[in-house]
Amino acid sequence: MANTQSLCTSFLSELMTATHNFGTAPVRAVTSADTFKGALYLASATINAGTTVYTTTGEVTGTGYTAGGVTITNATAPTSTNTSSTAGTAYWTPSASVTYSSVTLSTAFDTMLLYNSSQSNKAVGVYTFGSQTITAGNFTLTMPTNSSSLALIRLSTT
Amino acid sequence: MLVNTIHGEMDDSLLEKREGSVDNDIEFTTWVEYWLDGELVHRSAHVTLKTSPFTALEGALLG
Numbered sequence: 001m002a003n004t005q006s007l008c009t010s011f012l013s014e015l016m017t018a019t020h021n022f023g024t025a026p027v028r029a030v031t032s033a034d035t036f037k038g039a040l041y042l043a044s045a046t047i048n049a050g051t052t053v054y055t056t057t058g059e060v061t062g063t064g065y066t067a068g069g070v071t072i073t074n075a076t077a078p079t080s081t082n083t084s085s086t087a088g089t090a091y092w093t094p095s096a097s098v099t100y101s102s103v104t105l106s107t108a109f110d111t112m113l114l115y116n117s118s119q120s121n122k123a124v125g126v127y128t129f130g131s132q133t134i135t136a137g138n139f140t141l142t143m144p145t146n147s148s149s150l151a152l153i154r155l156s157t158t
Numbered sequence: 159m160l161v162n163t164i165h166g167e168m169d170d171s172l173l174e175k176r177e178g179s180v181d182n183d184i185e186f187t188t189w190v191e192y193w194l195d196g197e198l199v200h201r202s203a204h205v206t207l208k209t210s211p212f213t214a215l216e217g218a219l220l221g
Contacts, residue, residue, distance in 0.1 A: 102162060129187065129207065130180055135164060135191075135199065135201040136163050136200050137162065137190075139204075140203070141205050142204065143207060144206075144209050144210060150208065150209045152207070153210070155214075
């Protein structure tokens, strides 16, 4: 047997559940999962890695769309898997498609911001796709496969 | 089949249907449009994300 230096793969998924705190953590009233939401942004907006919180600037507007977007279905907790003695991946994906029903969004949009509405609307991730418009219809965003190589959020050591 | 349009629900037999898709490394997207006398009265789209940005972490090694 031998020992091997690495970040523990369990730590990666525990980052996603706020198990560890190296600084000052927000006060949590409950231990259940936070509520995450998805907001749509115009193709002309500037939403990127520098985005720290949900903003109405650049968000789509239109019939049937409520500012802030829709709640993300989260029925599956983060998972982690080891790929070697020094590497592993933690991952999470919403457990259902994100649907904006009966909307009219006339100006082209190409981005969904995933954010935490339970924690002051702090930003999580920015996901882009080919620009779309919707007219008296539905916009459905189906998530990638919830796996270590494809999931919507993947944290990995190599 | 009834289709929701900017003029309310309409029978699809009265409308011209157009469909399309995009398939690349990022997404597989399908869309459907209904037109009435040259006017777009309905458009829906379905985007399936294939993957997402990847975040790698690294811990400093001792020694």
